[in-house]
Amino acid sequence: MAGVWEPGHRIPPEHELMAEYACSRMTVNKAISALTERGLIDRRKRAGSFVAAPTMHRAMLEIPDVAVEVERRGRRHSIEILERTEREGDSDDRRLLAMTAGPVLALRGIHRADGTPFALEERLINLVIVPAAADIDFTRESPGRWLLGHVPWTDAQHRITATAATAAQAAHLDLHPGAPCLSIERATWRTQERITHVRLLYPGDHALSARFIA
Structure with a gap:
């Protein structure tokens, strides 16, 4: 939301987020899933997760x-x-x-x-x-x-x-x-x-x- 990652920016892979935040893969997966449901992240098969473009x-x-x-x-x-x-x-x-x-x-x-x-x-x-x-x-x-x-x-x-x-x-x-x-x-x-x-x-x-x- 601060705009540091612009639309299209690739989100770090789950294992990197697990290490950065000292949490489990399940926690990371739930967080990314919640952001995906809100339209903030696009998940692409075999490509990864990316910052979504604003709806407009x-x-x-x-x-x-x-x-x-x-x-x-x-x-x-x-x-x-x-x-x-x-x-x-x-x-x-x-x-x-x-x-x-x-x-x-x-x-x-x-x-x-x-x-x-x-x-x-x-x-x-x-x-x-x-x-x-x-x-x-x-x-x-x-x-x-x-x-x-x-x-x-x-x-x-x-x-x-x-x-x-x-x-x-x-x-x-x-x-x-x-x-x-x-x-x-x-x-x-x-x-x-x-x-x-x-x-x-x-x-x-x-x-x-x-x-x-x-």
Whole structure:
């Protein structure tokens, strides 16, 4: 979970783990089996056990970090943080982060491509799970890029809808109020712990890409 072993890394053989942790082969086998059941390890016949790729890496729909989207288009990415609030989670925060109590970091920012509004981001980060986020300057590195690079996760869920921009949203995106937009909501987990919830609002002409894996 610390990310020291990246997806695809081969787990040491059982006899090495037995020696390192001074335990029986049965204990090692049970531990690896439990991690396999949770989707953290892939066991391959005659090849060994390997760190599994996060579930979304095998998903058909790829939704990369906004900074990556902009850079892939050959444009310069920047982000302006419009609001940043560290607070005790309210009822809506707790619902979106599936938490009972604790502090959260609420962010609102506008992503730009060569200075032109590209996407409006509204994000909650669970500070119980990711306390280091409270000290990060997200104007230097976007929240999505920082989380993907520093916080291991095991599962993700997306919700994609068409919506109309409110007056405030339209002002940030240089659109007319009521203009069609594409809304992408994403939640990511580390096993049972929900790390973050983000809503990205794009102008209606934004396109998604899909990739099918055999």
